[in-house]
Amino acid sequence: MKMVKAKPELCTGCGACMIACSKALYKVEDPAKSAIRVKEKPGTGVKYEIAVCNHCGECIPICSVEAVYRAKNGAVRIDHGKCVGCYMCVGFCPHNAIFVHRDINETIKCIACGSCVKACPTGAIYMEEIN
Amino acid sequence: MTTGKILAKYEYQPAKIEKGYANQTLYINLSDRTIKAKPVTEQMKQIFTGGRGFGLWYLWNAVSGDTKWNDPENEIIIAGGPICGITQYPGSGKAAVVTLSPLTGCPIDNNVGGYFAPLLKFSGWDALEIQGKADKDVIIFIDGNKGLVTIEEADEGHDDTHLIAEELTEKYADSEEDKRNISVVSSGRGAENTLIGILNVSFYDVKRKAVRVKQAGRGGSGTVFRDKKIKAIIVKYKGVTGDSNNPADKEKIINAAIRLHREIFELDKLQNRMREVGTAHLVGIMNDYDLLPVMNFQYGSHPDAVKITSEVFREKYFTQNVPDNCWHGCSLSCAKAVDNYEVKTGPYKGQKVCVDAAEYETIAAVASNCGIFDPEYVIEANFYCDTYGLDTISFGNIVGFAMECYERGIINKEITGGLELKFGNAEAALELLHQMGRGEGFGEIAGQGVKRLREYIIEKTGADPAFLRDISMEVKGLEVSMYVSKESLAQQGGYAFANKGPQHDEAWLIFMDMVNKQIPTFEDKAEALHYFPVFRTWFSLQGLCKLPWNDIIPADNAITNEPHKIPAHVQNYVDIFTGVTGKNITREELLLQSERVFNFQRIFNLKMGRGTREYDRPPFRLMGPATKEEYESRAERYDKQLKELGYDIEGKTTEEKMTMLRQYRESQFEKLVDAVYKRRGWDKNGVPTLETVKKLGIDFPDVVELISRYRE
Ligand code: SF4
Numbered sequence: 152m153k154m155v156k157a158k159p160e161l162c163t164g165c166g167a168c169m170i171a172c173s174k175a176l177y178k179v180e181d182p183a184k185s186a187i188r189v190k191e192k193p194g195t196g197v198k199y200e201i202a203v204c205n206h207c208g209e210c211i212p213i214c215s216v217e218a219v220y221r222a223k224n225g226a227v228r229i230d231h232g233k234c235v236g237c238y239m240c241v242g243f244c245p246h247n248a249i250f251v252h253r254d255i256n257e258t259i260k261c262i263a264c265g266s267c268v269k270a271c272p273t274g275a276i277y278m279e280e281i282n
Numbered sequence: 283m284t285t286g287k288i289l290a291k292y293e294y295q296p297a298k299i300e301k302g303y304a305n306q307t308l309y310i311n312l313s314d315r316t317i318k319a320k321p322v323t324e325q326m327k328q329i330f331t332g333g334r335g336f337g338l339w340y341l342w343n344a345v346s347g348d349t350k351w352n353d354p355e356n357e358i359i360i361a362g363g364p365i366c367g368i369t370q371y372p373g374s375g376k377a378a379v380v381t382l383s384p385l386t387g388c389p390i391d392n393n394v395g396g397y398f399a400p401l402l403k404f405s406g407w408d409a410l411e412i413q414g415k416a417d418k419d420v421i422i423f424i425d426g427n428k429g430l431v432t433i434e435e436a437d438e439g440h441d442d443t444h445l446i447a448e449e450l451t452e453k454y455a456d457s458e459e460d461k462r463n464i465s466v467v468s469s470g471r472g473a474e475n476t477l478i479g480i481l482n483v484s485f486y487d488v489k490r491k492a493v494r495v496k497q498a499g500r501g502g503s504g505t506v507f508r509d510k511k512i513k514a515i516i517v518k519y520k521g522v523t524g525d526s527n528n529p530a531d532k533e534k535i536i537n538a539a540i541r542l543h544r545e546i547f548e549l550d551k552l553q554n555r556m557r558e559v560g561t562a563h564l565v566g567i568m569n570d571y572d573l574l575p576v577m578n579f580q581y582g583s584h585p586d587a588v589k590i591t592s593e594v595f596r597e598k599y600f601t602q603n604v605p606d607n608c609w610h611g612c613s614l615s616c617a618k619a620v621d622n623y624e625v626k627t628g629p630y631k632g633q634k635v636c637v638d639a640a641e642y643e644t645i646a647a648v649a650s651n652c653g654i655f656d657p658e659y660v661i662e663a664n665f666y667c668d669t670y671g672l673d674t675i676s677f678g679n680i681v682g683f684a685m686e687c688y689e690r691g692i693i694n695k696e697i698t699g700g701l702e703l704k705f706g707n708a709e710a711a712l713e714l715l716h717q718m719g720r721g722e723g724f725g726e727i728a729g730q731g732v733k734r735l736r737e738y739i740i741e742k743t744g745a746d747p748a749f750l751r752d753i754s755m756e757v758k759g760l761e762v763s764m765y766v767s768k769e770s771l772a773q774q775g776g777y778a779f780a781n782k783g784p785q786h787d788e789a790w791l792i793f794m795d796m797v798n799k800q801i802p803t804f805e806d807k808a809e810a811l812h813y814f815p816v817f818r819t820w821f822s823l824q825g826l827c828k829l830p831w832n833d834i835i836p837a838d839n840a841i842t843n844e845p846h847k848i849p850a851h852v853q854n855y856v857d858i859f860t861g862v863t864g865k866n867i868t869r870e871e872l873l874l875q876s877e878r879v880f881n882f883q884r885i886f887n888l889k890m891g892r893g894t895r896e897y898d899r900p901p902f903r904l905m906g907p908a909t910k911e912e913y914e915s916r917a918e919r920y921d922k923q924l925k926e927l928g929y930d931i932e933g934k935t936t937e938e939k940m941t942m943l944r945q946y947r948e949s950q951f952e953k954l955v956d957a958v959y960k961r962r963g964w965d966k967n968g969v970p971t972l973e974t975v976k977k978l979g980i981d982f983p984d985v986v987e988l989i990s991r992y993r994e
Contacts, residue, residue: 213613215605216462217488236524237369237611238536242543251540253532256524 152225153278154263155187157201161275164189164199171270176259184252186261187276201276204248204261210240218257225281226263234258286435289420292317294429296406299528302364302862303327307336308407308431310422312510313354313414317431322408329979333363334391334822335879336409337380338886341389344413347889351384351502352509354415360467360515361409362399365862366825367527368611370539371854372546373827375400375609377483383501383782384477385676385731386759388887390501390782393822395608395617396483396494397465400825401426401519404526416511423454426519436513442470442669442719443482444635446514448493451486454516461486463520466493468513469504472670475721476729478680478761479504479671489604490621492636495668496608500785501760504671522610530864538854538861539611546613546834554833559592559600560616561829564642565650566591572916573766573792575651577705578682579755579903580912582766586655590645594657599623599639614830616641620661628666628716639664646764647678652685653705663715670719672729677718679761680728680735681711683754692745699723732756752908757900758783758892768906769919770796771947772807775954778900779811779968781883787828788815794846808957817847819876824859831855878978881962881970885985888969888992895955895968906947910936913943967992 166189169182177184187203206227211219218233219240234257241249241258250259268276297304307320322336330339337359344357358381368374377399383390402410405426412422419436440446446468455461466484473479481504482495498504529535550556554563565587568574572582588594596602599620606617620637639661648663649655667674681703687693688703695702699717701710701724717725728735736754740747755762760783767773773796776789791810794800801810821828836850843849852869860866867875887893906920907913913920913936920943924931929942959966963974969992975981 212603213605215487215489215607215615216610235369235522235610238524238540239543239605239611239613242540242545242613243547251536253536 152206152263153265153280154206154226155203155261155265155268155276156279157203157276159197159199159201159275161273162189162199162201163273163275164191165272167270167272168267168276171266175264175266176262177255184255184259186250186259187267188250202246202248203267203276205246206261206263207245209245210243210249213240213243215239224263227260228262229257229260231257286437288432288434290315290317290433292431294319294406294431296426296429299403299526301530301864302527303332304403304406304408306407307340307409307411308424309411309413310431310433311414312412312416312420312433312512315433317433320411329878330882331363331823331875331879332408333361333366333378333825334380334393334819335882336361337378337391338389338879338883340409340411341380341382342882342886342889345382347891349382351382351387351506355413356382356506357411357413358503358506358510359409359411360398360402362403363823363825365527365858367400367403368529368535368858368862369522369524369526370535370611371858372539372542372612372614372830373609374611374825376821376825376827377402377498378822378825379481379498379503381503381506382890383503383760384505385502385733386783386892388758388782388890388892389883390503390760391822391883392481392498392500392503393787393827394481394483394498395485395496395827397485397609398467398483398515398517400522400526400609401463401465401517404522405517405519410515412510412512415509419511419513421450421513422515424515424517426517427521439513443468443495443671444665444669446470447482447484447495450514450516451484451493454518458491460520462488463522464516464518467507467515468671469507470669470671470719471721472667472672472719472729473504474508475726476672476718477502477505477731477734478673478676478729479506479508480668480673481507482668482671485608490619490636494617494619494636494638496617496638497668497673499673499675501782502673508671527862529862531861534857534861538857542830542834542851542854543613545836549837550614550834553835555592556614556616556829556833557606558602559596560606560618561642562592562595562600562618562640562645565645566593568642568646568765571797575646575682575764575766577653578651578679578686578753579762579766580686580909581915582768584650584653584655587650589655590649590657590660595640599657599661612827612830614834616829616833623661623665625665626658626662627712628719630669635665637661637665638668643764644674644678647675648681648711649678651678651682651764652711654708654711656708659708659712662712666712666715666719670715672715672718675763676731676761677715678764679732679755681714683732683735684714684728686753687739687745687750692743692750693739697724697739697742731759732761733759752902754901755903756784757904758897760784762904765790765792767792767904771950771954772801772810774900774905774951775807775811775958776815777904778898779958780815781880781887784900784904788818790814800846804953804957807954808961811958812961813847813873816873816876816880819880820855820872823875823879826855874978878980881974881978882980882985884964884968884970885975885980885988888988893968894992895966898955898968902944902948905951906943907940910940913940965992
């Protein structure tokens with residue numbers, strides 16, 4: 152499958168990826184509803200931190216209602232029909248890459264669509280083929 | 283079960299949940315088949331909050347001081363509470379079950395998992411209040427999507443929970459997918475034939491594709507259920523989401539929830555390993571600290587206890603890496619299970635079953651307390667207790683007590699109907715269990731509970747009543763839960779004063795008192811015996827589980843001012859209550875909610891003709907060594923204590939030293955009683971004062987009239 156990878160050193164913090172993501176997922180331009188998050192990183196060197204799901208699948212067995220599954224294309228997805236919004240997977244994500252918003256019941260999670268990559272002007276995020 | 287004729291039918295418009303409340307209660311009278319809605323008033327919410335508070339209030343209005351558990355006026359109330367049903371914060375799906383107990387004659391409350399209370403609320407009901415008695419077995423069915431309640435005949439079918447719950451889940455679900463939307467409350471034949479019946483509350487485990495059950499275990503609520511001829515109550519509601527409880531400020535809940543999920547993710551594996559072994563982790567710890575009941579609480583540890591620790595259960599029996607929660611969102615997931623267990627004895631021999639086994643209390647009660655150290659016996663006994671509808675804690679106490687009487691020659695095979703009730707005899711214990719299920723032989727007598735068994739033995743054998751009282755582990759008629767309190771005065775109080783009887787959910791202070799020595803003076807102990815019982819009552823008003831409060835502890839907890847209170851988690855509770863109801867409360871107000879209900883329950887005991895100081899007296903074994911063997915097993919500790927107290931023990935016999943120690947401990951206990959009553963705002967007889975009930979706003983005319991009868 153193809154998944155989003157990051158080179159944070161190229162990131163300027165413009166947030167275009169978050170806008171693109173929330174638009175792709177929820178048809179709104181709202182970074183708070185994005186499945187990729189760019190955060191300022193205090194201290195020296197690289198200025199931004201980029202959190203996005205790497206589809207490791209550790210959250211799959213965490214879910215007690217089988218709402219988290221690996222899709223045919225290899226991406227880890229949430230079945231919105233089954234998700235009860237318990238957010239256990241959010242707390243148990245080793246990469247802090249699952250998000251929530253009070254107006255959205257289910258968790259907000261990357262579906263590996265590539266919208267963010269297309270929107271990034273600097274190449275700080277890119278798609279990479281993984282097995 | 284072929285459910286027969288519909289006996290009564292009620293259609294309703296399911297209420298929309300507002301800030302945690304449906305604002306209606308479903309009332310059913312089985313005698314005349316009334317089904318109706320009752321409003322949940324603002325005053326009820328103000329004073330009683332929900333859950334156990336509502337249960338006690340309804341029951342108070344339903345019964346008189348003369349009502350017996352098996353009178354039709356007695357009720358069973360099942361209620362969640364305002365927080366019940368949120369899916370985000372761990373432990374938010376509990377039901378409080380309240381009824382008059384056949385064991386104690388007073389209100390009993392239980393806090394039970396499974397999906398019933400959340401689905402009931404989302405079906406439009408804060409509480410289910412059942413009164414009356416059916417003349418034939420019935421099923422109550424609540425369809426929360428259609429807005430339909432029916433009472434149906436249940437003339438044929440299974441007698442025990444594991445089959446009843448499975449069959450009814452199959453029957454009422456439209457499809458495999460739909461099974462998760464169903465919860466069944468049921469019991470088994472043992473509940474009919476004893477006084478220690480439980481209620482099993484089901485949920486469908488989609489990963490195992492199996493119906494699981496959690497237990498409202500203490501005090502015989504299953505016995506009342508079967509006496510009312512209820513075979514099962516089914517609730518069905520499809521459409522649970524993270525917003526079903528319609529909270530006022532979801533953000534507050536989410537933030538607290540994710541914080542706690544994260545803590546559990548990072549720290550559970552380093553702390554209690556609840557996700558791996560549930561409460562079973564306590565077996566090893568209690569054995570190490572000499573606190574594990576062994577052989578009817580005579581001892582606190584045993585070399586063979588290593589055979590029944592969580593390590594054994596984890597390695598060989600508990601299925602791993604499954605999120606075993608009893609309601610959505612509980613990442614603490616302590617509800618462990620043994621899958622594909624092949625039943626070895628009794629009517630289900632040879633069946634492969636999924637057993638909800640085994641919690642600490644069960645392991646200690648059925649195993650070590652009976653001198654049995656065999657994990658497969660634990661699973662077998664756990665399975666049968668659940669499916670017959672029997673309380674594992676009471677069962678283990680009964681068997682331990684009977685075994686001790688047998689070993690001491692107080693009873694013999696003539697009394698036991700041929701059972702060789704020696705400590706360690708697993709086969710005899712299981713036979714007794716099956717007899718309780720069938721309501722036959724010695725099992726039928728023993729199933730009346732330790733108190734009544736003691737009375738029976740005294741009558742039949744002429745045994746010394748005082749000695750039998752010392753070694754029969756019950757207070758108020760309820761059997762003691764599984765901690766040896768001999769060396770912790772505070773825990774003795776925790777057990778003896780508990781409103782419903784000696785269950786540790788009211789106060790568990792052994793470690794604070796005995797191990798960490800945080801509450802040395804009487805005032806400290808009294809403060810702890812005020813704060814913790816009141817605080818712990820709060821969970822059952824809300825529909826919450828207590829375990830996520832202190833079975834996971836924030837990394838920086840030790841550096842807080844009051845680490846034993848887990849301040850960060852208390853703050854979470856303030857946040858989620860505010861988040862759900864929109865009512866801004868402080869920590870003090872949180873406690874006040876509980877203190878009202880706690881005192882009201884105490885007064886309820888008074889109404890039932892009990893509830894005074896004399897009912898708060900434990901058997902001596904709860905306070906110290908009741909026999910020579912016990913004294914000698916800890917001789918060094920006891921000798922040292924006597925010397926430190928200035929007793930001259932030179933050349934004294936064990937019996938003489940026992941008398942001294944007893945005198946001392948009993949006097950200490952009386953001082954504790956005085957200190958605790960004072961701190962709680964009760965008089966010397968244990969009756970809440972007029973000032974206390976006024977302060978708490980529970981000074982209803984009948985309450986004032988009742989307590990004034992006890993005015994000194
Ligand atoms: S901690 Fe255990 S008992 Fe409590 S809610 Fe979670 S799974 Fe249920």
